[in-house]
Amino acid sequence: MTNTNPHITSAEWEVMRVVWANHSISSRQIIDLLTSILAWKEGTIKSLINRLVQKGLLIKEENKRPSSYQASISELEALASHVQLLFNQTCQRQRGQLLHTIIEQQELSQADCRLLIDQLNQKLDHAPERLACQCPVGQCHCHQHPNKEG
Numbered sequence: 001m002t003n004t005n006p007h008i009t010s011a012e013w014e015v016m017r018v019v020w021a022n023h024s025i026s027s028r029q030i031i032d033l034l035t036s037i038l039a040w041k042e043g044t045i046k047s048l049i050n051r052l053v054q055k056g057l058l059i060k061e062e063n064k065r066p067s068s069y070q071a072s073i074s075e076l077e078a079l080a081s082h083v084q085l086l087f088n089q090t091c092q093r094q095r096g097q098l099l100h101t102i103i104e105q106q107e108l109s110q111a112d113c114r115l116l117i118d119q120l121n122q123k124l125d126h127a128p129e130r131l132a133c134q135c136p137v138g139q140c141h142c143h144q145h146p147n148k149e150g
């Protein structure tokens, strides 16, 4: 995962999901699928595909007929980078609480739970007692209570 991944809009996300689900797919198939799922116009979908190619998120396989598209990034990588951007928008002291809220709201399988427990146990061994606030002054609560330890 890199932080150079371009932002994917929600409309572009619909196209990416089709490509991720099909590995390699022609623009005709993308258009047929999305016009049936979302009732979008063909021209709209074509320009979304072109924009995703320009952003480097879709790769056109020129040697194939009809020409097909592949994603340059996995779905999980794209999601993780999207979520990381959101986490970067809040104080790192708040991120644990945010994760707690997110986990509370999700349906998780037993395997998911075990994976999370294992990972937290590993983190716990190396976790600092408290995290430092790295926010600019005036953008989080930490600076309003400088003597209160988070």
Ligand SMILES: [Zn+2]
Binding pocket: 091, 092, 093, 133, 134, 135, 140, 141, 142
């Ligand atoms: Zn802060």
